[in-house]
Amino acid sequence: MVTDVVIIGGGVIGLAVARELLRLGARVRILERGSCGGEASWAGGGILSPLLPWNYPDSVTQLTQLSNRLLPGLTEILQQETGIDPEYQVSGMLVLPNMNNGQSTQFVEAESWCTRNAFPMKRIHSSEIMSKLIFGEPADKSALWLSSVAQVRSPRLLQALKRSVELSGGSIIEQTKVSGWRIGQGHVESVITDRGEYSGTNYVITAGAWSREILGRHALKLDIRPVRGQMLLFKVNPDLLGVVVLQNGFYLIPRQDGYVLAGSTTEEAGFDKSITIDARKLLLEKAHDLLPELTEKTLVRHWAGLRPGSPDNIPVINRHPAIDNLYLNSGHHRYGVTMAPGSAHLLSNMIMNNPQPFDITPYQWPV
Ligand SMILES: Cc1cc2nc3c(=O)[nH]c(=O)nc-3n(C[C@H](O)[C@H](O)[C@H](O)COP(=O)(O)OP(=O)(O)OC[C@H]3O[C@@H](n4cnc5c(N)ncnc54)[C@H](O)[C@@H]3O)c2cc1C
Incomplete structure (x- = not known):
């Protein structure tokens, strides 16, 4: 059976996750409150490294290094696929x-x-x-x-990712705000929006600074705040x-x-x-x-x-501890553009039951 994934939030993280899941054979739908790439991801400077990389924990280093290995190839393929140059240099x-x-x-x-x-x-x-x-x-x-140290032009990377998702058959539903959940027995049945309900096999929250708000009481001890x-x-x-x-x-x-x-x-x-x-x-x-x-x-x-501010810039990339088909990829704080390909790779591996390149325990959901 093909996995059908509903992704909530179309910033750099949501778009990168969508692209990676499509590549691995899933079906994806992105629900975006405004227009894709209109929030933090658009505002970002596009430096592809922590500012003083030696000041961060190993979990940030590992993720940025994975992304830095993926970024040159990703930006080149995006340009070939979409004709949009993310200006990686x-x-x-x-x-x-x-x-x-x-x-x-x-x-x-x-x-x-x-x-x-x-x-x-x-x-x-x-x-x-x-x-x-x-x-x-x-x-x-x-x-x-x-x-x-490399850089991209963030708005162009976003345009290219969005186009690539569309070209690969992903569905992007904009101007659609998620406002609630239908959850029964530790399982999401559907997500409620201002334009109706959507359901899938799995749900991924990539709503940046708004991720905690969307989860409501299901956020548990998630520590993501706007900065x-x-x-x-x-x-x-x-x-x-x-x-x-x-x-x-x-x-x-x-x-x-x-x-x-x-x-x-x-x-x-x-x-x-x-x-x-x-x-x-x-x-x-x-x-x-x-x-x-x-x-x-x-x-x-x-x-x-x-x-999406988080303690030590460490994102949560994991399944909800009590809801079996709900995942989060958020809290990338100052380095979401840098970490996007690596984070998308880890989360997609988890959903598709593929092996991980390294131990992902540091990115688990705080309870
Ligand atoms: C000034 C500035 C400079 C930066 N410079 C860099 C840099 O040089 N390098 C770097 O790597 N990073 C940088 N960053 C950080 C980086 O931009 C973020 O970490 C990254 O964009 C986070 O991506 P995201 O997809 O999680 O969040 P966002 O881009 O904010 O995307 C979240 C999406 O979720 C949507 N959403 C929210 N609520 C709902 C809802 N209820 N229903 C549906 N959709 C919803 C929003 O509309 C939004 O499109 C910078 C950030 C800023 C602000």
């Missing part, structure tokens, strides 16, 4: 020293983590990579060059910046079409997605410090998105 990331404290201890940790994880890293003067940065150049080589992130977009000359630059948690991302993204804030503001003057001021200040040329460049857009 290995641009590298320059980590500038934290000006608030000495960084030598952190660098020792970073070096040992990079060696252990075969993650290319070199200590350099920032001017070796970027002559344009006029940040106070330290005497020693205290910037870090992470040459393997607002704001971002600016500048129009620049295409050759102004070639690499991602990071300092004190703020970054600049160069895009291929002559725009630079500056981000991002991490704010506890509930489900409020407004942009704020304070955040704009802060991001402008940080962006100008990092790249003074930006003071003369046009700020073309300012936006906000709600990340």
Whole structure:
């Protein structure tokens, strides 16, 4: 019998899960409250790595490494299948020293983590990579060059994933909000929406920051909350910046079409997605410090998105402890674009009873 899966939420995680399940022979339907890819996934910067990868638990490393192995092939196939280029590029990331404290201890940790994880890293003067940065150049080589860090253009990745799901026979039902469940004896019978009920063999929640809300009392101890992130977009000359630059948690991302993204804030503001003057001021200040040329460049857009925040950025990728056909893939916090292919692979393996590439216990549902 063909497995029929209802997926709730069409962000990068829901679309990636749908694509992977279709590839494994399942039938899928995505129910999306608005338009696919209109929330956090659209707002994301598209850096395909944790910002300082040595600061995260092994479960984040394992998942981002799996995704990083899958992403080059996935983006290439997506482009062939759909004609939409997600603009995957290995641009590298320059980590500038934290000006608030000495960084030598952190660098020792970073070096040992990079060696252990075969993650290319070199200590350099920032001017070796970027002559344009006029940040106070330290005497020693205290910037870090992470040459393997890649990026995608998130809205394009989403468009390509959506198109690929459609081309593979997946059904995408937009403007349809899930509002409840019909559950009997530890089994979902149907999902209730504002446009009727839908049923399938299995149900997957990929509703990002809203996942907990959708589950109601069935969320148990699930700890996923909205974390607002704001971002600016500048129009620049295409050759102004070639690499991602990071300092004190703020970054600049160069895009291929002559725009630079500056981000991002991490704010506890509930489900409020407004942009704020304070955040704009802060991001402008940080962006100008990092790249003074930006003071003369046009700020073309300012936006906000709600990340699915979770403890330590560890998502839940698992079956509900008490409902046998209900699954969750959510809580990717700051790194959902990065983790999407790996998370989709793990969850689809679970639903299709395929072996896993590694122990997935760290991604279980908290009870
Ligand atoms: C400013 C910012 C910068 C970021 N930068 C990066 C980065 O550089 N790299 C990186 O890897 N990650 C980044 N992220 C994080 C990343 O964007 C998220 O982790 C990721 O998008 C989460 O994807 P998702 O599919 O779980 O959630 P979402 O994209 O939010 O998708 C959830 C979907 O569920 C739908 N939904 C909600 N409720 C319902 C309902 N009741 N019924 C039906 N549908 C529903 C929503 O409409 C939405 O489309 C950034 C995020 C922000 C905000």
